[in-house]
Amino acid sequence: MPELPEMETYKSLLHSLINGKPIIDVSIHREKSINLPVDEFIQQVANQKITSIKRRAKYLVFQLESGVCLLLHLMLGGWMFFGRDEDKPNRTVQVRLSFGEQHLHFIGLRLGYLHLLTTEMVREAFEKLGPEPLSPQFTIDCFHQQLHNRRGNLKSLLINQEVIAGIGNRYSDEILWHAELLPERKVHDLAEEQFTHLYNSILFILERGIQQGGYMENPLFIGDGKTGGYQMYIHDREGEACPRCHTPIVKKEMSSHKVYFCQRCQH
Incomplete structure (x- = not known):
């Protein structure tokens, strides 16, 4: 999607x-x-x-x-x-x-x-949509507020459109890998440093995705050199070496979603 x-x-x-x-x-x-x-x-x-x-x-x-x-x-x-x-x-x-x-x-x-x-x-x-993660209003304080008293694991919260708008299954895997956090981690278990790292990873991955034209395989028009330039770090790369620690990437099912992560460097 x-x-x-x-x-x-x-x-x-x-x-x-x-x-x-x-x-x-x-x-x-x-x-x-x-x-x-x-x-x-x-x-x-x-x-x-x-x-x-x-x-x-x-x-x-x-x-x-x-x-x-x-x-x-x-x-x-x-x-x-x-x-x-x-x-x-x-x-x-x-x-x-x-x-x-x-x-x-x-x-x-x-x-x-x-x-x-x-x-x-x-x-x-659009009334129930959460904030735009790349808008100036999406500060670290806004992120805190959106996750305050939320239950569930990090994966489910990132793809919840009422929490943050626009993140889906692919980029949530990329964000959690970049933040070095396992998808099943609970938000209330995060130390402040980990929470900040997660916030920064959201911004980094989404901005990188835009700069590289997203992942779509099909060009928008003949000669389109922008669309589809994004290369996933770990999503849909089961068995391949983690770009950070070279451990094979794992895939499993979580709430009907295929989730990709590294068992060694995500904690």
Whole structure:
């Protein structure tokens, strides 16, 4: 599932590709990917100019000049491609927004969606989300407050969107490895130094993920040299040598999630 770095990469790249441009046409190939009848959705979206593109947690918000928004969540397996139809990957497209000869193809939206909502509806959808971990407001004191009196292990807290927005299964493994903490550790067991290290690891890993373009394998457009440059330290690397101590990386199941960690240098 795309997480904060992937959606931030999409946001920055799409800003240069489609921001300020009108949506000439709309094609819907899977009605369940949208939240309105097809004709009504097309009527409200077609010929609308995109005035801004913002990210919140794992969502993208495309603001239209009429005042309504397109809210995108790619969920598991969703991705995008921008370009001509003849250049797109040989994959099923659920929704297509046309910008003349170039189109934004939404692919793999079997669980994901592109919903047309008012600004107020988007605000309500975000009400329960925790703070953005890379915002100026996410200080060490804010982190303390978010975890105060929380129960559960570090892994479950990091991926809880009501605690911190945008971190998922992949980057939580990376963060905990960088912080040298085991995923099953309880937050109330952490010494202050470990807590600070965890906070700094969140910032480091997410910023590194954005700088390297996230982990998505598929480029957003032909010639895209940004998307997918992030190399995981340990996630999905079972049996490979830990980059820090060279012990084989372990995988196990925790609350229906595949978790990767090092038994030697995470404590």
